[in-house]
Amino acid sequence: MIPHETPVLANSLWTATAAPAPRYPALDGRIETQVVIIGAGVTGLSAALHLAERGVSVVVLEAATPGWGASGRNGGQLNPGLKHDPSAVIARFGADLGGRMLRLSGGAPGLAMDLVARHAIGCDAVAPGWIQPAHDAASLRALEARARDWAAQGVELSLLSRAEVAAKIGTEVYTGGLLDPRGANLHPLNYTLGLARAAAAAGAQIFAQTPANAMETTMAGVRIKTPRGLVSAARALICTNAESGPLAPALARSLVPVRSVQVATAPLPEAVRAAILPGRQAASDSRRVMVYYKMDGAGRFVIGGRGDYSDATTAKLQANLRRVARQMFPQLGDTPFEHAWGGHVAMTADHYPHLAPLGPRVMSATGYNGRGLALGTAMGRVLADWASGVPEAGLDFPVLPLREIPFHALRKPAVRAAVVLFRLRDALGI
Numbered sequence: 092m093i094p095h096e097t098p099v100l101a102n103s104l105w106t107a108t109a110a111p112a113p114r115y116p117a118l119d120g121r122i123e124t125q126v127v128i129i130g131a132g133v134t135g136l137s138a139a140l141h142l143a144e145r146g147v148s149v150v151v152l153e154a155a156t157p158g159w160g161a162s163g164r165n166g167g168q169l170n171p172g173l174k175h176d177p178s179a180v181i182a183r184f185g186a187d188l189g190g191r192m193l194r195l196s197g198g199a200p201g202l203a204m205d206l207v208a209r210h211a212i213g214c215d216a217v218a219p220g221w222i223q224p225a226h227d228a229a230s231l232r233a234l235e236a237r238a239r240d241w242a243a244q245g246v247e248l249s250l251l252s253r254a255e256v257a258a259k260i261g262t263e264v265y266t267g268g269l270l271d272p273r274g275a276n277l278h279p280l281n282y283t284l285g286l287a288r289a290a291a292a293a294g295a296q297i298f299a300q301t302p303a304n305a306m307e308t309t310m311a312g313v314r315i316k317t318p319r320g321l322v323s324a325a326r327a328l329i330c331t332n333a334e335s336g337p338l339a340p341a342l343a344r345s346l347v348p349v350r351s352v353q354v355a356t357a358p359l360p361e362a363v364r365a366a367i368l369p370g371r372q373a374a375s376d377s378r379r380v381m382v383y384y385k386m387d388g389a390g391r392f393v394i395g396g397r398g399d400y401s402d403a404t405t406a407k408l409q410a411n412l413r414r415v416a417r418q419m420f421p422q423l424g425d426t427p428f429e430h431a432w433g434g435h436v437a438m439t440a441d442h443y444p445h446l447a448p449l450g451p452r453v454m455s456a457t458g459y460n461g462r463g464l465a466l467g468t469a470m471g472r473v474l475a476d477w478a479s480g481v482p483e484a485g486l487d488f489p490v491l492p493l494r495e496i497p498f499h500a501l502r503k504p505a506v507r508a509a510v511v512l513f514r515l516r517d518a519l520g521i
């Protein structure tokens with residue numbers, strides 16, 4: 092069970108199967124460092140690891156424990172790219188910066204897999220590609236356009252026929268699909284805990300149960316207050332994503348946290364494993380309110396989708412996922428679903444992640460729109476570049492000022508209305 096979490100989000104497969112991890116102490120006292128990082132998810136820990144490997148002194152402050160946020164709860168899919176297709180990225184940011192953003196995001200699963208290999212992180216990591224199946228002709232056309240877009244960037248994706256998708260996924264519900272060879276998948280909590288271990292081994296000091304309660308910029312740098320300590324640093328990196336709160340209220344108002352949920356079966360019999368995702372690709376279907384699924388290292392079927400702010404509706408959506416899974420995959424038979432959990436994803440108004448300054452010495456990276464496992468790892472490296480003195484123009488992602496979302500207080504009814512509308516449009520095929 093995820094500690095200090097509401098029951099409907101707490102029964103996590105990843106927590107139940109987590110590898111033993113060291114206990115990181117709480118900060119007690121004053122400490123000086125070159126860089127302080129707030130938040131021990133993949134973004135903060137990747138930044139810490141990359142900085143520590145360059146010989147920079149780093150302190151990581153985590154309110155709970157490493158991986159407590161979305162990084163330890165997600166679907167385990169290392170997906171390449173941004174939410175927007177390459178031509179849209181180039182149109183907005185130009186060929187040079189847009190090209191760098193595409194190489195960063197397209198290479199993000201590869202970066203994560205390199206870290207797994209280099210630091211011997213045991214997390215059931217496999218890299219057989221990522222399937223985006225299409226449920227109708229319109230979504231198939233969108234996938235064909237995506238394949239052409241990436242081809243123009245020198246990346247070959249494979250379009251799959253109806254029969255090929257059926258063979259690779261194990262269901263007849265799709266009309267075709269796209270296989271992106273860059274995709275990978277893994278046990279996300281063990282990956283995050285592995286990054287923490289690697290960062291600590293490289294010299295980063297990690298403190299758990301240590302919320303950063305206040306931040307103040309001084310002539311010399313930044314000071315962070317915690318319940319029983321104070322960190323002075325030359326620079327600070329804010330990596331709190333959907334859990335961003337009162338430490339940086341303007342950052343919190345630039346994001347809409349949305350619940351996302353998962354359910355997982357017990358380990359499936361060998362014959363069923365051979366019939367569902369036999370190549371162990373992860374898949375995300377193309378409906379607007381999408382479902383995404385994969386098999387874990389022990390042959391459990393794991394499927395996720397959107398949740399809701401109310402616990403009762405979230406429980407219904409988890410029940411809905413179980414129903415959809417059994418409809419799509421009758422092979423699951425009567426294997427029970429043993430886990431149901433969830434967390435928050437941070438949505439942004441423009442669907443891009445945001446690399447935004449919170450003062451001259453403070454940088455934040457947030458807003459992965461439900462796709463930050465690989466991308467957060469890559470953005471951690473970009474943050475490490477900034478904290479090591481790379482000028483903003485030399486970074487592989489644009490630094491843009493924070494844009495607060497108007498009427499942020501109305502986000503819950505607005506998100507509900509949007510999800511209802513998207514479901515309706517999916518049902519009507521428009």
Ligand SMILES: Cc1cc2nc3c(=O)[nH]c(=O)nc-3n(C[C@H](O)[C@H](O)[C@H](O)COP(=O)(O)OP(=O)(O)OC[C@H]3O[C@@H](n4cnc5c(N)ncnc54)[C@H](O)[C@@H]3O)c2cc1C
Nearest residue numbers: 130132133134154160161162165166168303434462463464
């Ligand atoms: C159910 C679910 C499924 C998902 N599936 C996928 C997927 O399959 N593939 C994918 O790419 N992405 C997926 N995502 C999104 C992905 O998990 C996130 O984008 C990514 O993990 C964000 O990482 P992060 O390090 O930026 O933030 P987080 O992992 O959320 O870490 C932020 C940390 O900051 C800490 N914190 C907050 N405030 C403070 C403070 N004041 N002081 C100290 N610490 C603080 C929190 O405790 C938390 O541990 C999913 C998310 C969810 C919830």
